[in-house]
Amino acid sequence: MEAAENCSVKVAVHIRPFIGDERTQGCKECVTVTTGKPQVQIGTHSFTFDQVYGNGGSPSSSMFEECVAPLVDGLFQGYNATVLAYGQTGSGKTYTMGTSTKDDCQTGLIPQVMNELFKKIETLKRQTEFQLHVSFIEILREEVRDLLNSEPVGKLVTPKGNAVKTAVPGRPPLQIRESSNGIITLAGSTEVAVSTLQEMATCLEHGSISRSTGSTNMNNQSSRSHAIFTITLEQMHKTQSISAVNNTPDEDMSEEYLCAKLHLVDLAGSERAKRTGSDGLRLKGIHINRGLLALGNVINALGNEKKRKEGMHVPYRDSKLTRLLQDSLGGNSKTVMIACISPADVNAEESLNTLKYANRARNIQNKPVVNRDLISTEMQKMCQQLQYLRAELCARVRGPTSDVQVLKERITWLEATNEDLRRELHEYCSRRAVLECCESGAQDGHACFMKSDVHKRAFQSMDSSYCQMDEVVSDEKPGESDVVAKELEHALRQNTMDRELNELNKHLEQKESEMKLVGGADTEALKQHFQKKFMELEEEKRIVQQDRDRFLAAVENHAANSDAQRQKRQEINVQKIKALEAQISDVKKKQENQVELLKQKKRSDAAAKRLQAEIQYIKAQKVQLQRKIKQEAEQFRQWKASREKELLQLRKEGRRNEYERHKLEALNQRQKMVLQRKTEEATIAIKRLKELLEAHKCSVRDNSVNHNGHTPNGQRNEKSLQKWVDHELEVMVKVCEVRFEYEKQIQVQSALAEELTLLKEVDQLSLNGDIPHRVNNGHSRLLSMSPNARMERIASLEYMLSMSTNALKAMVSQLSDAEERECGLVGRRKWNQVHSLSEAKSLLQYLFNATAESRRMIWRLRTSNSN
Numbered sequence: 079m080e081a082a083e084n085c086s087v088k089v090a091v092h093i094r095p096f097i098g099d100e101r102t103q104g105c106k107e108c109v110t111v112t113t114g115k116p117q118v119q120i121g122t123h124s125f126t127f128d129q130v131y132g133n134g135g136s137p138s139s140s141m142f143e144e145c146v147a148p149l150v151d152g153l154f155q156g157y158n159a160t161v162l163a164y165g166q167t168g169s170g171k172t173y174t175m176g177t178s179t180k181d182d183c184q185t186g187l188i189p190q191v192m193n194e195l196f197k198k199i200e201t202l203k204r205q206t207e208f209q210l211h212v213s214f215i216e217i218l219r220e221e222v223r224d225l226l227n228s229e230p231v232g233k234l235v236t237p238k239g240n241a242v243k244t245a246v247p248g249r250p251p252l253q254i255r256e257s258s259n260g261i262i263t264l265a266g267s268t269e270v271a272v273s274t275l276q277e278m279a280t281c282l283e284h285g286s287i288s289r290s291t292g293s294t295n296m297n298n299q300s301s302r303s304h305a306i307f308t309i310t311l312e313q314m315h316k317t318q319s320i321s322a323v324n325n326t327p328d329e330d331m332s333e334e335y336l337c338a339k340l341h342l343v344d345l346a347g348s349e350r351a352k353r354t355g356s357d358g359l360r361l362k363g364i365h366i367n368r369g370l371l372a373l374g375n376v377i378n379a380l381g382n383e384k385k386r387k388e389g390m391h392v393p394y395r396d397s398k399l400t401r402l403l404q405d406s407l408g409g410n411s412k413t414v415m416i417a418c419i420s421p422a423d424v425n426a427e428e429s430l431n432t433l434k435y436a437n438r439a440r441n442i443q444n445k446p447v448v449n450r451d452l453i454s455t456e457m458q459k460m461c462q463q464l465q466y467l468r469a470e471l472c473a474r475v476r477g478p479t480s481d482v483q484v485l486k487e488r489i490t491w492l493e494a495t496n497e498d499l500r501r502e503l504h505e506y507c508s509r510r511a512v513l514e515c516c517e518s519g520a521q522d523g524h525a526c527f528m529k530s531d532v533h534k535r536a537f538q539s540m541d542s543s544y545c546q547m548d549e550v551v552s553d554e555k556p557g558e559s560d561v562v563a564k565e566l567e568h569a570l571r572q573n574t575m576d577r578e579l580n581e582l583n584k585h586l587e588q589k590e591s592e593m594k595l596v597g598g599a600d601t602e603a604l605k606q607h608f609q610k611k612f613m614e615l616e617e618e619k620r621i622v623q624q625d626r627d628r629f630l631a632a633v634e635n636h637a638a639n640s641d642a643q644r645q646k647r648q649e650i651n652v653q654k655i656k657a658l659e660a661q662i663s664d665v666k667k668k669q670e671n672q673v674e675l676l677k678q679k680k681r682s683d684a685a686a687k688r689l690q691a692e693i694q695y696i697k698a699q700k701v702q703l704q705r706k707i708k709q710e711a712e713q714f715r716q717w718k719a720s721r722e723k724e725l726l727q728l729r730k731e732g733r734r735n736e737y738e739r740h741k742l743e744a745l746n747q748r749q750k751m752v753l754q755r756k757t758e759e760a761t762i763a764i765k766r767l768k769e770l771l772e773a774h775k776c777s778v779r780d781n782s783v784n785h786n787g788h789t790p791n792g793q794r795n796e797k798s799l800q801k802w803v804d805h806e807l808e809v810m811v812k813v814c815e816v817r818f819e820y821e822k823q824i825q826v827q828s829a830l831a832e833e834l835t836l837l838k839e840v841d842q843l844s845l846n847g848d849i850p851h852r853v854n855n856g857h858s859r860l861l862s863m864s865p866n867a868r869m870e871r872i873a874s875l876e877y878m879l880s881m882s883t884n885a886l887k888a889m890v891s892q893l894s895d896a897e898e899r900e901c902g903l904v905g906r907r908k909w910n911q912v913h914s915l916s917e918a919k920s921l922l923q924y925l926f927n928a929t930a931e932s933r934r935m936i937w938r939l940r941t942s943n944s945n
């Protein structure tokens with residue numbers, strides 16, 4: 079696979095024109111587009127996207143060229159791609175994608191994709207072989223259905239009479255499978271092989287009809303499901319390979335196989351998330367909601383760069399939709415999202431939600447790579463191996479010099495492998511260093527802050543439409559949220575370490591298999607081969623030497639033969655000797671080459687040894703990592719236990735505080751009521767006293783008038799004198815009563831003031847944090863109160879004090895009036911109203927009677943009390 083480069087999800091907004099209902103309702107436009115900019119305003123919100131179409135933005139007709147055509151080009155280079163249409167019901171998703179059976183399909187994106195695909199295939203078909211497959215599925219109620227399966231679909235009728243499309247025996251929902259290398263597939267989905275534009279268009283039409291029929295059955299609700307139309311493009315490029323032996327083009331062609339998929343997704347209406355239950359289709363609503371909710375969560379998780387770097391868990395597995403689109407979001411795909419919105423003010427809220435959703439999607443980073451599939455890669459490897467074997471064969475045929483060549487090549491390969499291993503080892507070391515750094519950070523306690531922050535942000539970034547989740551978070555007690563954050567962090571760290579461990583294991587396996595290749599049976603075979611060769615050469619050398627000796631002996635034996643014959647024979651023998659000597663030197667050379675080969679072999683053995691050492695090192699790393707995982711888990715367990723203990727303690731304290739608060743509230747209430755009652759009593763006494771004093775002033779004035787010349791008859795003066803005495807006595811009693819209330823009130827006030835001062839002192843102490851070690855009784859009771867309870871008590875005391883002060887003020891004023899009056903009547907002046915002896919006698923009699931009556935009453939009260 080080629081190295082992946084990050085590329086963000088591209089987001090375009092498509093604003094459709096007003097449609098029938100909106101026009102008849104007289105809706106107003108609530109979405110505006112900034113001229114010349116891909117910027118959309120709705121209310122006070124403003125968003126910038128990659129492109130904006132319709133309603134003053136670019137014309138909708140250029141959407142395909144600008145957004146989707148580059149994806150089609152990428153498909154031919156082996157890149158996966160996805161186009162997602164998102165938006166509320168009726169916002170124009172189906173229209174934009176072009177899967178509608180009622181609209182003119184040709185303007186939609188899918189028909190344009192199909193046209194472009196076949197146009198390109200036509201121009202490239204000479205050098206490349208193409209194969210196209212399409213599949214069309216929908217996700218309904220968390221079940222994946224095949225829209226190209228020609229078997230009939232059953233119908234269920236709900237008690238309300240709504241027809242519901244459902245699976246029937248023989249057409250079960252499709253199952254999602256994940257291969258060991260993380261590739262998601264749909265088991266048993268229909269993949270139709272198509273070779274013409276017409277065939278592909280027919281598939282789209284059939285699938286769309288199948289989908290919309292279901293929708294019509296569902297009580298006229300439009301496409302409730304998520305529909306995914308997938309085009310798979312397989313290509314076989316023929317390329318000529320270069321010979322490894324002589325760097326010339328090989329006779330046979332090597333083939334490059336590319337396979338890429340284009341998903342065209344029409345999502346269900348986004349507003350349904352809120353309408354669950356209102357139309358009696360609660361279950362269905364929840365499932366549709368689940369896909370979109372999970373999609374939102376995936377977008378949130380991927381859209382936050384910091385969280386992504388921290389390796390935050392992405393909840394792809396929360397719904398079928400997100401599992402199937404796993405590669406399109408943050409994975410191996412180039413992705414475009416088209417956010418469809420209505421311009422009408424009645425849809426303003428939904429349009430705003432769509433724009434917010436889409437805006438977050440812009441932050442997602444994908445990593446598209448060319449999908450050269452495994453078979454193709456394997457084939458390339460095999461071709462290389464074939465070339466290598468061919469070269470080796472040639473070398474063996476040609477002799478030892480070529481053997482050296484082969485061995486040299488082999489050593490080069492070994493050295494390259496060794497270099498790769500060293501680089502990987504280096505990577506592991508640096509990753510381990512990062513891991514250790516994180517761990518030490520966590521031990522220092524920095525992690526705590528970081529994690530709770532991470533946790534908080536994770537929840538804060540959730541969409542407001544999913545506020546249920548937010549409520550859950552806000553309901554958590556601070557201590558609990560800390561635990562959750564730490565747990566989240568622990569799970570993440572464990573996950574990362576597990577992944578590290580898996581990778582280490584994988585690389586270890588890989589290295590061990592390479593090791594086998596380098597140092598195993600192959601090396602042994604080579605060694606034997608060279609030893610055998612060496613022996614053969616030795617034998618050859620020995621035979622040649624024997625031949626030479628034999629010839630030399632023969633030359634001597636024939637020395638006596640005739641000169642001519644001898645001359646001839648000698649010449650032949652000399653030639654033979656020369657040939658033999660050449661043969662010997664050749665054998666010697668071969669021997670030298672063999673020695674050289676053995677040296678090379680030793681070097682390759684050394685490389686194998688180094689590899690072995692590296693494997694040992696990786697193994698040690700693995701053990702260390704496993705130990706770290708264990709240690710970390712233990713540390714976390716201990717930390718969690720202590721946190722739980724603390725939490726328990728806090729809860730206990732909370733309950734105690736609550737109880738105390740209730741008690742205090744009751745006390746406050748009781749005290750307030752008592753004070754109020756007393757104040758009321760005092761007020762009544764004051765009022766009465768005031769009335770009496772007022773009445774007295776009037777009577778004094780009347781008397782003075784009578785005294786000055788208008789002599790009343792004796793009978794009337796006696797009555798008024800008696801009245802006057804009664805009044806005087808009542809004033810005296812009331813003054814006494816008010817004074818008594820006054821003193822009681824003074825006591826209450828000083829008790830309240832004392833408690834208030836004490837409480838304020840304690841509050842100040844606990845605020846400053848310098849709680850004295852030795853505290854008096856009053857302090858210790860108040861210190862144990864929670865700050866809130868203390869505040870409440872202070873407020874209540876202050877209120878009672880002000881009430882008491884007001885009552886006291888009123889009493890003081892009346893008492894001073896009474897005193898003033900008393901001062902004015904001292905001595906004889908009091909009796910100035912008695913003008914004659916007979917009046918004095920009658921008054922005396924009256925007073926005597928009153929005194930007697932009072933004493934009788936006192937006696938009766940005493941006796942009734944003592945009984």
Ligand SMILES: Nc1ncnc2c1ncn2[C@@H]1O[C@H](COP(=O)(O)OP(=O)(O)OP(=O)(O)O)[C@@H](O)[C@H]1O
Nearest residue numbers: 094097166167168169170171172173300301346347
């Ligand atoms: N760009 C457009 N120009 C003209 N008419 C449009 C456009 N977009 C949508 N419409 C019309 O608006 C109506 C609703 O569109 P459509 O069915 O595509 O909405 P939808 O988002 O797919 O709804 P649902 O989620 O319910 O499937 C249709 O009648 C369609 O013809």
